Amino acid sequence: MSDRDGASDLHDLLVSSRRDPAEHDALIRSVLPDLKAIAHRALRSRGGALQTTELVNEAWVKLFARNDPSWADRVHFFAIAARAMREVLVDQARTRLSQKRGGGWQRITLGSVDSGGHEIAYDLLDLDQVLRSMGETFPREATIVELRFFGGMDFPEIAEALDVSLSTVKREWRFARAWLASRLAE
Numbered sequence: 680m681s682d683r684d685g686a687s688d689l690h691d692l693l694v695s696s697r698r699d700p701a702e703h704d705a706l707i708r709s710v711l712p713d714l715k716a717i718a719h720r721a722l723r724s725r726g727g728a729l730q731t732t733e734l735v736n737e738a739w740v741k742l743f744a745r746n747d748p749s750w751a752d753r754v755h756f757f758a759i760a761a762r763a764m765r766e767v768l769v770d771q772a773r774t775r776l777s778q779k780r781g782g783g784w785q786r787i788t789l790g791s792v793d794s795g796g797h798e799i800a801y802d803l804l805d806l807d808q809v810l811r812s813m814g815e816t817f818p819r820e821a822t823i824v825e826l827r828f829f830g831g832m833d834f835p836e837i838a839e840a841l842d843v844s845l846s847t848v849k850r851e852w853r854f855a856r857a858w859l860a861s862r863l864a865e
Contacts, residue, residue: 689753707739714738714760720831721764729771738763754832754840758822761830765807768829772803809862813855820855823848 692709696702718734729737741763750756814821819841826832826840834852838845 689756693750693753693756703743710756710760711735713757717757717761717829717831718764721761721768721829729768734764734767737767741766754836757830757832758826758840761826761832765825765829768803769807805863806859809859812862813858817851817855817858819843820851820858823851824855824859827852 689709692702692706696706714735715731718731718738722729722731722734738760742760750759810821810824813824822841823837826837827834832840834845834848838848841848
């Protein structure tokens with residue numbers, strides 16, 4: 680995702696794919712390696728039935744389910760892709776939970792995203808609920824968690840996506856991790 684040379688080409692593909700569905704093939708070829716990397720990171724610490732390619736495919740369907748996908752730029756596209764992958768994973772956990780009592784519990788750690796911190800084990804459905812709650816009070820912090828954890832973005836990419844300083848992203852990430860840890864511990 681950090682290849683700046685291809686950013687304008689990707690931006691052009693994003694714009695043209697909105698006007699011409701035939702451009703979707705070129706778009707998928709362009710973003711597939713990055714989407715697979717995001718999906719791999721999202722699945723790395725989770726068990727489950729989905730494989731990387733399946734998660735990418737499901738997220739792709741969600742991305743194009745809307746009649747008018749609107750992406751401002753490549754960073755915005757990958758942020759929306761990360762959100763789509765989160766939705767797919769949450770839907771999968773809900774399905775597993777409904778099939779078998781306790782089937783939705785998965786060990787996931789925020790420490791796996793950010794080395795140097797302690798790991799927090801939690802249920803994906805609980806995380807989704809807590810992130811939604813966080814989003815109501817602290818929307819930018821919730822977005823930072825989503826971009827970092829589900830999108831695999833580094834701090835400079837998040838700062839660019841949110842148009843804030845790098846120090847703001849790092850400070851709000853620390854706050855968000857502490858806030859999530861306290862809520863998930865409850």
